[in-house]
Amino acid sequence: MASAESGPAWGPVARNSTHELVIEAIEDQIMAGTLTVGDPLPPERDLAARLQVSRAGVREAIRVLESHGVLRSSVGSGRGAGTFIASMPSAALTRLLRLHVELANFQVDEVVEARILLERSSAALAAQRASAEAVEAMRVPLTLMDTESLDRETFNDADTDFHVAIAQAGGNRLFSNLTEAIRASLRSRHLEAFRKVTDWEALASVLRTEHHGIHEAIREGRADLAADLVEAHIRGAASALPDLTEH
Amino acid sequence: MASAESGPAWGPVARNSTHELVIEAIEDQIMAGTLTVGDPLPPERDLAARLQVSRAGVREAIRVLESHGVLRSSVGSGRGAGTFIASMPSAALTRLLRLHVELANFQVDEVVEARILLERSSAALAAQRASAEAVEAMRVPLTLMDTESLDRETFNDADTDFHVAIAQAGGNRLFSNLTEAIRASLRSRHLEAFRKVTDWEALASVLRTEHHGIHEAIREGRADLAADLVEAHIRGAASALPDLTEH
DNA sequence: TTCTCTTAGTGGTCAGACCACTAAGAGATC
DNA sequence: GATCTCTTAGTGGTCTGACCACTAAGAGAA
Structure with a gap:
């Protein structure tokens, strides 16, 4: 330069x-x-x-x-x-990330770290300024995930919807678009890692509990708590799914 | 989904x-x-x-x-x-951001917030694990900016180089590529805002001091301090350049 | 007034041609 | 034998002109 x-x-x-x-x-x-x-x-x-x-x-x-x-x-x-x-940045961001993750230009760990940054902030913002409708919108995927013996793919997609809903409630469109793109670009890896989990019900139960905790923190406007819970949630899931970095 | x-x-x-x-x-x-x-x-x-x-x-x-x-x-x-x-994500990311910022899909404030998140983390990472060469690489644009009566465009580009060098020292390639893309996508706005500043030398002096402070914190391995200084630096610059959101 | 059908204009696709450039290889030269 | 020069084949870069599929507007009939 x-x-x-x-x-x-x-x-x-x-x-x-x-x-x-x-x-x-x-x-x-x-x-x-x-x-x-x-x-x-x-x-x-x-x-x-x-x-x-x-x-x-x-x-x-x-x-x-x-x-x-x-x-x-x-x-x-x-x-x-x-x-x-037009202005539809989401699909373009997703393709870009997906391909460059696959080409090992970005490591999965690096992407996960970015996800943590973005979703921490989004959760805090959502806690501060989320409208009632936005909080309600999060509840849809949340209750879907509570369904008994839900197949793992649907669970994963509802999981994605929940996190994206938080990002959208935060109000920063760059954050929410990036969050969406990151989730989409890791989707196949997530599904594969989910498939390999032996005690699925135990993992799903943990994730459910954490999701409800995050939702509650946002609903009550506790920004710092929401951010910390999100980070712990993502790190916990990442360490419970060691196969995430493979393919 | x-x-x-x-x-x-x-x-x-x-x-x-x-x-x-x-x-x-x-x-x-x-x-x-x-x-x-x-x-x-x-x-x-x-x-x-x-x-x-x-x-x-x-x-x-x-x-x-x-x-x-x-x-x-x-x-x-x-x-x-x-x-x-090939794998050259940087230019693609830049074009994507630049166009969608211009189409008002992403507000400048939103992009700046993302920048703060990314550069806070990069600075902290750099403080923890930057190699001697990486710290030295930051010094090049740093000393260039110390040049007397440097024209504003060169100053801005050196400024960009400094921040990108920090991001690269942090080691997360997604962070550094995003940082680079954000800077590049806002470049014309930055230049215009710089051009409109009346007391340029005063502003440049402040930026210089802050840059040296950040560099020192990274060199000394003080991660939290480096992150805080970076955030203060970006927020300060943004409020000193109110024209940033116009065009 | 309402309905039907034609028609013009749009992007979607294709085939075929020629140009500009590059490196490998044939050939000439020393 | 070594070196140099020139041809040549193969690549992407560009253009032309054609035809297809689809859509809405408009002409015409009922």
């Missing part, structure tokens, strides 16, 4: 390919505020003509931005047809 | 387009461990033929994964030519 050298200072000349130029053109409009959420892009053919590139180049750019949750395309004609500025 | 309804249970049938099928095919290989970092993909034409799709569809998929930092393509022939599995 910072260059302290003296001399010619040959700045890197952005050697961009066609589709990157198109991406830049679209990003520039977004950065300038000319395009905001919901606005339509010109039809692919028009955009290609205006930018003097082929339609294929435009499509590659659209695909990239689409995968980042920034664009949304629909076929057809009239009202809802065409490509629009 | 969790569905408690009974009845037909119409599972969502992944209605995928061609390029998504190709993405899945590649992702599956990665998830299965058949493809790991450094491995080559078949040539685009071969892959298209094997998957029974057009080359355009394959290219769109490659472009998406490339933008996620998972693939890397080079033209030519022989050794280094072709498309390879």
